[in-house]
Amino acid sequence: MSIVAPDRERSATSHAITVYHPLRVHPVPFSEGITAYAVDGTPADCVRLALEVLLTDEDPCDIVISGINDGVNLGTDVIYSGTVSAAMEAVVMGVPALAVSLAEGCPPRPWQTAAEIAARCALQALSKGLADGTLLNVNIPSTPSSIQGVKITRLSSRRYMNGIHRRVDPRGRVYYWRAGTPVDNEGQAGTDAQALASGYVSVTPVHYDMTHYASLERLQDWRLDLL
Amino acid sequence: MSIVAPDRERSATSHAITVYHPLRVHPVPFSEGITAYAVDGTPADCVRLALEVLLTDEDPCDIVISGINDGVNLGTDVIYSGTVSAAMEAVVMGVPALAVSLAEGCPPRPWQTAAEIAARCALQALSKGLADGTLLNVNIPSTPSSIQGVKITRLSSRRYMNGIHRRVDPRGRVYYWRAGTPVDNEGQAGTDAQALASGYVSVTPVHYDMTHYASLERLQDWRLDLL
Numbered sequence: 001m002s003i004v005a006p007d008r009e010r011s012a013t014s015h016a017i018t019v020y021h022p023l024r025v026h027p028v029p030f031s032e033g034i035t036a037y038a039v040d041g042t043p044a045d046c047v048r049l050a051l052e053v054l055l056t057d058e059d060p061c062d063i064v065i066s067g068i069n070d071g072v073n074l075g076t077d078v079i080y081s082g083t084v085s086a087a088m089e090a091v092v093m094g095v096p097a098l099a100v101s102l103a104e105g106c107p108p109r110p111w112q113t114a115a116e117i118a119a120r121c122a123l124q125a126l127s128k129g130l131a132d133g134t135l136l137n138v139n140i141p142s143t144p145s146s147i148q149g150v151k152i153t154r155l156s157s158r159r160y161m162n163g164i165h166r167r168v169d170p171r172g173r174v175y176y177w178r179a180g181t182p183v184d185n186e187g188q189a190g191t192d193a194q195a196l197a198s199g200y201v202s203v204t205p206v207h208y209d210m211t212h213y214a215s216l217e218r219l220q221d222w223r224l225d226l227l
Numbered sequence: 228m229s230i231v232a233p234d235r236e237r238s239a240t241s242h243a244i245t246v247y248h249p250l251r252v253h254p255v256p257f258s259e260g261i262t263a264y265a266v267d268g269t270p271a272d273c274v275r276l277a278l279e280v281l282l283t284d285e286d287p288c289d290i291v292i293s294g295i296n297d298g299v300n301l302g303t304d305v306i307y308s309g310t311v312s313a314a315m316e317a318v319v320m321g322v323p324a325l326a327v328s329l330a331e332g333c334p335p336r337p338w339q340t341a342a343e344i345a346a347r348c349a350l351q352a353l354s355k356g357l358a359d360g361t362l363l364n365v366n367i368p369s370t371p372s373s374i375q376g377v378k379i380t381r382l383s384s385r386r387y388m389n390g391i392h393r394r395v396d397p398r399g400r401v402y403y404w405r406a407g408t409p410v411d412n413e414g415q416a417g418t419d420a421q422a423l424a425s426g427y428v429s430v431t432p433v434h435y436d437m438t439h440y441a442s443l444e445r446l447q448d449w450r451l452d453l454l
Contacts, residue, residue, distance in 0.1 A: 014242035014271075015306045022394070022402035044241075044307075049403060052391045076319055079242045079435055080271075085306070092303055092386065117451075124449045133384075134439045150451040154438040157360075159319065164279045167249070175249035176276060203451060205442035208306055211381040212361045215432035222351045224344075224377040224430060 002059060003030060004050040006082075007038040015085035016042045025049060035059070043086035051093055063122050064090035067100035068114050072139045074192045075156035075184060078206060087135040088208055096125050097135045099206075103196060105142025113144040117201055134207040141196055148199040155204055156191035159183050229286060230257060231277040233309075234265040242312035243269045250276060262286070270313035278320055290349050291317035294327035295341050299366045301419045302383030302411065305433060314362040315435055323352050324362045326433075330423060332369025340371040344428055361434040368423055375426040382431055383418035386410050 007026070018041040030036035037054055039046045047064055055061050066086040073081040083099045090097035100118040102109060121138055130136065137155075141147060160180030169175055184193035192202035234253070245268040257263035264281055266273045274291060282288050293313040300308040310326045317324035327345040329336060348365055357363065364382075368374060387407030394402055411420035419429035 011246055014240075014244070014312065016241045016243040017307055017405055019238055019405055022404050024400075024402055045405065048390055048405065053393065053403065076435055078437060079312070079315060079319075080244055085241065088306060092306075120451055124451060128449060131439055131442045131445075134442055152443055152446040152449075154440065154443065155436055163275055166280065173251075175251055176280065177249050178244055178246055178272065178275065201451075203446065203449075205439040205446060206437045207439040207442075208303055208437065209382055210305060210433045210435070210437060212358060212432040212434040213381065215358045215361055216379055216381065218358075219379040219430065219432060222355060222379075224347055224351060224428075 001034050002050065002055055003034060003036040004039060004046045004054055005037070006043060006046060007040050010042055010082050013042045013082040013085070014080050015044050015088060017048070018042060018045050023049060025054065043082035044089040047086045047089040048093070051090065051095060061095055063126055064095055064097040065100060065118055065122055066097065068111065068118065069099070069101040070104070071101060072103045072196060073099060073101045073137060074139055074196065074202070075158035077158050077182070078137060078155060084135070084137055084206065087137075091133055091135045092208060096130050098122055098125065098138055099135060100138045100140070102140050103142040109142055110140070110144035113147070114140045117150075121203060131205065131207070133209060134205050137192070137204040137206045139192055139196055139202045141199055141201065143199065146199050147201060150201040150203055151195040153192040153195050153202040153204045154190055155206070156184055156188050156193035158193065228261050229277065229282055230261060230263040231266060231273045231281055232264070233270060233273060234267050237269055237309050240269045240309040240312070241307050242271050242315060244275075245269060245272050252276065252281065270309035271316040274313045274316040275320070278317065278322060288322055290353055291322055291324040292327060292345055292349055293324065295338060295345065296326070296328040297331070298328060299330045299423060300326060300328045300364060301366055301423065301429070302385035304385050304409070305364060305382060311362075311364055311433065314364075315433075318360055318362045319435060323357050325349055325352065325365055326362060327365045327367070329367050330369040336369055337367070337371035340374070341367045344377075348430060358432065358434070360436060361432050364419070364431040364433045366419055366423055366429045368426055368428065370426065373426050374428060376428070378422040378427040378429055380419040380422050380429040380431045381417055382433070383411055383415050383420035385420065
């Protein structure tokens with residue numbers, strides 16, 4: 001098994017890739033039998049480097065497991081998530097992948113339980129196969145004693161209230177923080193947010209084809225031609 | 228009309244958002260009647276700031292036009308695109324949006340033609356309405372004299388050959404560049420890549436719900452429960 005990880009926290013990097021400066025890779029001591037590298041790039045950079053450069057023919061990649069992220073990646077938020085984007089980078093390259101995230105909560109956090117759930121999902125994905133271009137986005141509640149089970153879900157719609165905070169610096173100049181309180185529509189049946197809110201693990205198949213097929217026919221009637 | 232733009236090129240930033248440092252906004256002189264701001268954040272940050280802070284009640288936002296990007300944003304590449312992500316940020320906030328990109332080519336580039344096509348798409352989107360959660364991703368060929376028309380398309384599958392270059396610095400240390408030659412499957416009927424290759428403008432409806440609905444039923448049979 002190999003681990004390739006960013007050398008610092010990379011929250012909210014989404015599917016950013018590093019194109020303005022070169023990437024450096026540093027081997028890191030780890031448990032016996034596990035090769036580990038730190039990369040000064042984004043999560044998606046790590047996966048690309050791992051699959052194209054760092055993994056050897058003797059240690060090829062069967063599946064990419066991205067995470068375990070500290071905090072959920074639910075609903076619309078997957079578009080901001082470095083964890084999900086790293087798994088997506090693998091899928092784009094034709095390698096099966098999971099993204100795994102553990103909900104915030106009071107310590108001790110159930111990282112071990114989360115790892116066992118991730119392993120189970122990975123084994124099932126390897127034996128049964130995922131649809132082309134599709135990863136599994138797995139979110140785990142932080143209360144292992146009361147986990148109700150696993151639900152197969154769709155992505156919820158998550159919006160943010162009060163998304164920008166305005167402040168004034170000591171020199172009297174205005175600056176802004178991105179902020180916001182997530183508002184999940186937990187009443188949406190069958191969604192990942194609803195599953196988590198009810199104490200379930202959510203497993204959501206996520207794919208990179210964002211075409212809105214239902215709009216294709218409707219748009220044919222639009223008058224877009226310049227002629 | 229207002230313009231809110233990153234203060235430098237932000238290629239391949241995808242849907243990254245700035246959470247580690249605050250954002251600064253600087254007014255920029257522009258044409259009469261147009262308010263313009265430069266932001267030291269990502270394209271998605273610009274849209275969030277514009278819609279929550281910078282636009283006034285006297286100048287509310289009817290539609291967000293992201294671009295015109297210098298270079299196409301086709302197929303799978305939309306997951307890396309700051310241009311498309313800025314439009315997506317608007318859609319997440321419930322505001323209609325287009326992403327507009329002009330193909331690379333020899334100068335003079337047809338920026339004016341691209342702007343006219345963008346304006347036409349925007350007017351149609353405002354009068355006919357877009358599906359909930361859906362933006363239009365518009366790509367324009369760089370040969371205006373031979374534009375064949377407009378095609379409503381789906382996203383193509385775009386992969387990269389030789390995605391990482393390995394080099395050695397003057398001190399003898401290895402570094403890597405993200406690189407790669409895009410490989411479009413231009414034979415895929417109905418795709419954006421095929422439309423561009425045939426001299427057409429592509430207009431693709433793109434939405435943020437990346438759930439792979441076709442997998443939902445199949446995954447019900449998986450044995451994922453820990454019990």
